[in-house]
Amino acid sequence: MNNNLEEYSDPISYDIENDAYTGELNFLTEWAIKQGGPVIDLACGTGRMTIPLAQKGFELIGVDLHAGMLEHAKKKAEDLNIQIEWLEQDCTALQLEQKSPLIFMVGNSFQHFHTNEHQNLVLRSIHNHLENDGVFIFGTRFPTMDELLQPSTEEYWKTYTDTVENKKVDVYTTSDYNPLEQIQHYTTIRKYMDDGNVVEERKTNISLRYTYPKEMERLLSENGLDILHVYEDWNKSPLCKDSDEMIYVCRKGRNCLVKGTRNPIK
Template sequence: MKMNNNLEEYSDPISYDIENDSYTGELNLLSEWAVKQGGPIIDLACGTGRMTIPLAQKGFHLIGVDIHAGMLERARKKANDLNVQIEWLEQDCTALQLEQKSPFIFMVGNSFQHFHTNDQQNLVLRSIHNQLEKDGIFIFGTRFPNADELLQPSTEEYWKTYTDTMENKKVDVYTISNYDPIEQVQHYTTIRKYLDDGNVVEERKTNISLRYTYPKEMERLLSENGLDIMHVYENWKGSQLSKDSDEMIYVCRKG
């Protein structure tokens, strides 16, 4: 079940890294569980290895899995440049076919939201359950469906600014959002405006669609797929979930 129609945001892995690679907020929590569980550790939807590589540098045995060949190629290059040994596999997360089971699987970057339908969510969770060892741990994050998140304006809204170090330009990032409450899917257009001396010299647009899942809905979904919730946090620091949270971080054990 390929998700190629939702991969525009990942078409330029180098630019993706420039914008995202500096974020390492998940690393401490993942490291704690890596110590408890051991390896091999599977990073699902690993992208360019933003979390795979730092964990491998700590001495853990990592396997990075992604459906996007370009992101994996970038990940391999980064790991090779750092002389870090990681197994990279191009596979569909809904139908994992790894030779060995794992005591610890994680999925970061809100990648769970790429699975839009109930069937797709069930398939990926069953696939994870099948790949986990007995009492194995699965950790993942997804955006919290609060009102501010879902009711973003359908007009262009400023999001953030970063520096593109390859092109030596500042980039202002804007989004346009349209939420479909029937499908629980938010359709985003991201506009990146490249600046030179304060003037916009180029615009690049990408589209992505993300499924939102409510907490009680997630409880039933995980339980029905053989995953027992151990903890739910509002961030990767382990803070308690609240109505004002932006994220939901789930720590689950194979039942």
């Protein structure tokens, strides 16, 4: 999945644009209190959720494939004098030295696993690293008609201020959905403004897999994960046909042998 990392090439800019969002924090805190640690944050990026959970006193392990994002996360944690174990690993083939009672994957990172094979691999890898009765929490975008049929022409998304370059940034997107692969190909255009004029334009590309609710039920079940709850947001609102997200809380099934897996942890 290295070809899908363009959006994360500038960790500092990524943080400026995304770090203020902490919508998952209360939800994850509640489950960390229930489950205990160590808590594993998969596809942790620059530590957007890893660091605030560690600040609350939980033991955290942050795992990501992107070395640059991890380096930035490490520096942020060091500046705050927070102890977190950071590991550069592929989530489809985790080789951790311990199991966890709670693993989570936020930021719609599950959509980076494009094929059925990769979806199975990441879920089997998670299953192998959960303790008995361990919980896996993740979110992914809901494949509504509005979500999938976004325009192929530039559409305004949002505006934020780049505090490093001291410029307002208008963000636009274009998209192209491939229904055979269930993959949405996005281009994000960031227009850096100065006195109302565009002084620079930066484009990044990313491709995201959409999974339907009934498809997800079977996928999780076949990989040894029992669904405890499904919500439309991190405030525990019930999922409905007009939802934007699907938030899953799953428990590792008891006495479950996942086909084709071998647990590397003794």
